[in-house]
Amino acid sequence: MNRSDRIVVNWGHIALLAVIGSTIAAYLFDARATSLKVNNLLFVQPAAIAGLLLVLLVLPQCFRRVSADEPAPEAEPLSHLAKVAGLMAALVALALSMERVGFDVATFGFLVVALRLCGERNWIVNLGFSAAFTALLIYGYGAIIPFPFPLTIL
Amino acid sequence: MLDLAAVDSALALLTSSGTAWLFVIPGLLIGLFFGAMPGISITMAMAIFLPMTLYMDFLPAIIFLTSIYTGAGFGGSVPAVLMNIPGTSSAVATTFDGYPMARQGKHNEALGLALAASVIGCLASYVLLLFLIVPVSSVVLKMGPLEMSAVAIWGMLLLGSLSGNSLPRGLLAGVLGLLLGTIGMNTAGYVRGTMGVPWLLDGIPTIPAMMGLLAASQLISLVNAKYLIDDEASRKISFRRIFSGFRMTLQYPTIILRGTFIGVIIGSIPGVGSSISNLLSYSETKRNAPDGASFGTGNPKGVIAAESANSSSEGGAMATMLALGIPGGGATAILLAAFAMHNIVGGPSFIANSKDVVYAIIFSNFAQALLLLVVGLGFVYLAGYIVRVPMRFLIPSVLVVAVFGSYAIDGTASGPITLVVFSILGWAMVRYGYPVAATVVGLLLGSLVEGNLLRTWQISGGDPAYALERPGALLILALMAFSIGMTAWSARRRRRAERLADVES
Incomplete structure (x- = not known):
C-alpha cells in the first residue's frame, strides 16, 4: 500500500445498502414480533440473516482505494441526475394523485411534465401529444378493463 | 398410447365444421394484442371474451379461447424484448437477453427468435401432450409439497447465475426479492411486514413490482438517451432479419427440446406453470452453454430457452386441465369455466368418454401454433416500429401505460404505488451494479x-427422513445435483481449455 493512496467512498451505494439492510432488519424484527413459532420463521429468519450477512459482505465494496496519481473519474452531470429525480417525482405524483384528481387530469399533467423533462421543447407538440395520448389511454384501457377510472373532465 | 379411432373421429369433428376455424385468427390477434399490453394478463383477456362463448358450440368456444391463450402467451414477449417489460410473468427470462439484443439493434432477430421458439415449443408440447397426456397426469397427482419445494429451490439456483459481475451483490438482490416475496400472510396465517397496509396481506403485487424493477427503472435511467437504439442504421425493421432470427432458432434444437420438456413438466404442475418454467429453462441453458458468461448481455440462446419453455407450458397446463380437471392457473380455470358453461366437466371421465374431443382440442392447437407463425410475424413487424420512436415520447408513454396496466390488475392504487416504489428501488440497484432480474426471480x-x-x-413434523419416503422429490433433487455437477465439470473443462489455448498462443 502506498502512503499517498486515498480512499474513495461511494455514498450513494452506502445509502442503498442502508435502505436494503434496514428493510431486511425491520422485516425480521416484525416477523419475530408476530410469532417465534417455526411456522412463521421457518424461511423468513434464515433468509433475513443471510441477507444481513450479505449486506456486510458487500459494504467494503463501497470503499475503493485509488492511487494518488490516478485521475478522478468523470462525475455525472448534475443536470442528468436532476432529470431522473424530476421524472421520479412526477411518477410519484401521478401514482398518488390519479384517484384524487382523476386519471385524465393526472395523466395529462404527468405527460406534459415528463415530455418536457425528456427533452420535448415544442409546447404545441407537447400539449397536443399529451392530450391525444391521455384520451387514447382513458378510452382504450377503459374499454378493456373491468374497473372504472375516476375521471374529472373526460 | 394413441387411440386411432378417436384420432379419426377428432379429425372428422374438426373438418366437418368450418365455424370452429373462423375463431382462430381473431382469437390469436386478441391474445397477441392483450398479451402485449402491460398489466392485461392472459386470464383477463380470456375472461373478457368468456361470456361471448356462451353463444357458440362447445368446440368453437374452446378453440376460440385456446387461440387467445396461445396468442397471449407469445404477445407478452414482444414488450419484453422491445421495452424490457415482461407482459406476463412467463416472459421474465425473455427480458434477460431479449432486451439487451434490442438495445444492440438486434430487435428484429430477437423478435424472430422469440416467435420461432414459441411456435416450435408450443407445437412440440402438444405433440408430447398427444402421447403423454395420461402418464403426465398421473405424475402430477403424485406431486406433494416436498416435490414442489424441490422445483422451487431448483428455480432459486437461477439467482446465482444471474449475479452478474459481483456474486455477493447478485445474491443480496436475490435474497431481498425472496424476502419481499414472503411479505403478507403466509400459509400458516401469520401476517408479517405489511406495515398495516391492508392490500399487502396478499403480498406485494408481483406484476407491478416486476414492471417497476425491470422496465420503469431502465426507462428512468434512459432519460438522457435520444433513441432506444443509438445507431440510426440499426433501427430498421426488416422481415429478412426477423427471418434470420427464425433460422437461428433452428440451429439450437437441444435448447428448444430442453425448454419444451421443462415447459411441459413444470407447466403441468398446478400453481407453478410458465412463470417458473421459463426461468428454469434459462438457468439450465446458461449452465450448459459454453458461452454461458455472455448470457444476460444479448445471447440469442437465452431468448430461445425462455420462449420455448413458456410456450410449451401451455401444453402442460392443458394436460392437467384435461386429464384431471385441475386448473393449473387462471387461464385453464377460465377454460374449465367454459367447459362448465357447456355442461361438460373436465377430468378423467371427460378423457375416457370424449377422447375424440380431447384430440380435436389438441389438433386445433397445432393449427393455432402454425397460424401464430403467420399472424405473429405481422404483429412483431408492426411492434418493431417502437424502436424508431424518440425516447422523449417513448419514456413518458411507456411509464404511463405501465401505471395504467398496474391499476388494471385490481382496480386500486396498490398497483401504481408498488410500481413507483419498485421503479425507484430498481433504478438505484441498476446504478450500483445489482442485477434486478435476481430480485424479480426472488419475488x-x-x-x-x-x-x-x-x-x-407440517406433514413431516420436521423429520428429515420424510424425504426418503418421497422418491419423486429425491429424483428432482438428484437431477438438480447432477445438473450442478455437470456445470462445474464443464466449467472446469472450459477453463482448462482456455488455459491450454493461452499457453499455445
Whole structure:
C-alpha cells in the first residue's frame, strides 16, 4: 500500500445498502414480533440473516482505494441526475394523485411534465401529444378493463 | 398410447365444421394484442371474451379461447424484448437477453427468435401432450409439497447465475426479492411486514413490482438517451432479419427440446406453470452453454430457452386441465369455466368418454401454433416500429401505460404505488451494479418456496427422513445435483481449455 493512496467512498451505494439492510432488519424484527413459532420463521429468519450477512459482505465494496496519481473519474452531470429525480417525482405524483384528481387530469399533467423533462421543447407538440395520448389511454384501457377510472373532465 | 379411432373421429369433428376455424385468427390477434399490453394478463383477456362463448358450440368456444391463450402467451414477449417489460410473468427470462439484443439493434432477430421458439415449443408440447397426456397426469397427482419445494429451490439456483459481475451483490438482490416475496400472510396465517397496509396481506403485487424493477427503472435511467437504439442504421425493421432470427432458432434444437420438456413438466404442475418454467429453462441453458458468461448481455440462446419453455407450458397446463380437471392457473380455470358453461366437466371421465374431443382440442392447437407463425410475424413487424420512436415520447408513454396496466390488475392504487416504489428501488440497484432480474426471480419464488417448505414441515413434523419416503422429490433433487455437477465439470473443462489455448498462443 502506498502512503499517498486515498480512499474513495461511494455514498450513494452506502445509502442503498442502508435502505436494503434496514428493510431486511425491520422485516425480521416484525416477523419475530408476530410469532417465534417455526411456522412463521421457518424461511423468513434464515433468509433475513443471510441477507444481513450479505449486506456486510458487500459494504467494503463501497470503499475503493485509488492511487494518488490516478485521475478522478468523470462525475455525472448534475443536470442528468436532476432529470431522473424530476421524472421520479412526477411518477410519484401521478401514482398518488390519479384517484384524487382523476386519471385524465393526472395523466395529462404527468405527460406534459415528463415530455418536457425528456427533452420535448415544442409546447404545441407537447400539449397536443399529451392530450391525444391521455384520451387514447382513458378510452382504450377503459374499454378493456373491468374497473372504472375516476375521471374529472373526460 | 394413441387411440386411432378417436384420432379419426377428432379429425372428422374438426373438418366437418368450418365455424370452429373462423375463431382462430381473431382469437390469436386478441391474445397477441392483450398479451402485449402491460398489466392485461392472459386470464383477463380470456375472461373478457368468456361470456361471448356462451353463444357458440362447445368446440368453437374452446378453440376460440385456446387461440387467445396461445396468442397471449407469445404477445407478452414482444414488450419484453422491445421495452424490457415482461407482459406476463412467463416472459421474465425473455427480458434477460431479449432486451439487451434490442438495445444492440438486434430487435428484429430477437423478435424472430422469440416467435420461432414459441411456435416450435408450443407445437412440440402438444405433440408430447398427444402421447403423454395420461402418464403426465398421473405424475402430477403424485406431486406433494416436498416435490414442489424441490422445483422451487431448483428455480432459486437461477439467482446465482444471474449475479452478474459481483456474486455477493447478485445474491443480496436475490435474497431481498425472496424476502419481499414472503411479505403478507403466509400459509400458516401469520401476517408479517405489511406495515398495516391492508392490500399487502396478499403480498406485494408481483406484476407491478416486476414492471417497476425491470422496465420503469431502465426507462428512468434512459432519460438522457435520444433513441432506444443509438445507431440510426440499426433501427430498421426488416422481415429478412426477423427471418434470420427464425433460422437461428433452428440451429439450437437441444435448447428448444430442453425448454419444451421443462415447459411441459413444470407447466403441468398446478400453481407453478410458465412463470417458473421459463426461468428454469434459462438457468439450465446458461449452465450448459459454453458461452454461458455472455448470457444476460444479448445471447440469442437465452431468448430461445425462455420462449420455448413458456410456450410449451401451455401444453402442460392443458394436460392437467384435461386429464384431471385441475386448473393449473387462471387461464385453464377460465377454460374449465367454459367447459362448465357447456355442461361438460373436465377430468378423467371427460378423457375416457370424449377422447375424440380431447384430440380435436389438441389438433386445433397445432393449427393455432402454425397460424401464430403467420399472424405473429405481422404483429412483431408492426411492434418493431417502437424502436424508431424518440425516447422523449417513448419514456413518458411507456411509464404511463405501465401505471395504467398496474391499476388494471385490481382496480386500486396498490398497483401504481408498488410500481413507483419498485421503479425507484430498481433504478438505484441498476446504478450500483445489482442485477434486478435476481430480485424479480426472488419475488416470484419467495411465497412459493416458503409455502411449500412450510407444508413439508407440517406433514413431516420436521423429520428429515420424510424425504426418503418421497422418491419423486429425491429424483428432482438428484437431477438438480447432477445438473450442478455437470456445470462445474464443464466449467472446469472450459477453463482448462482456455488455459491450454493461452499457453499455445
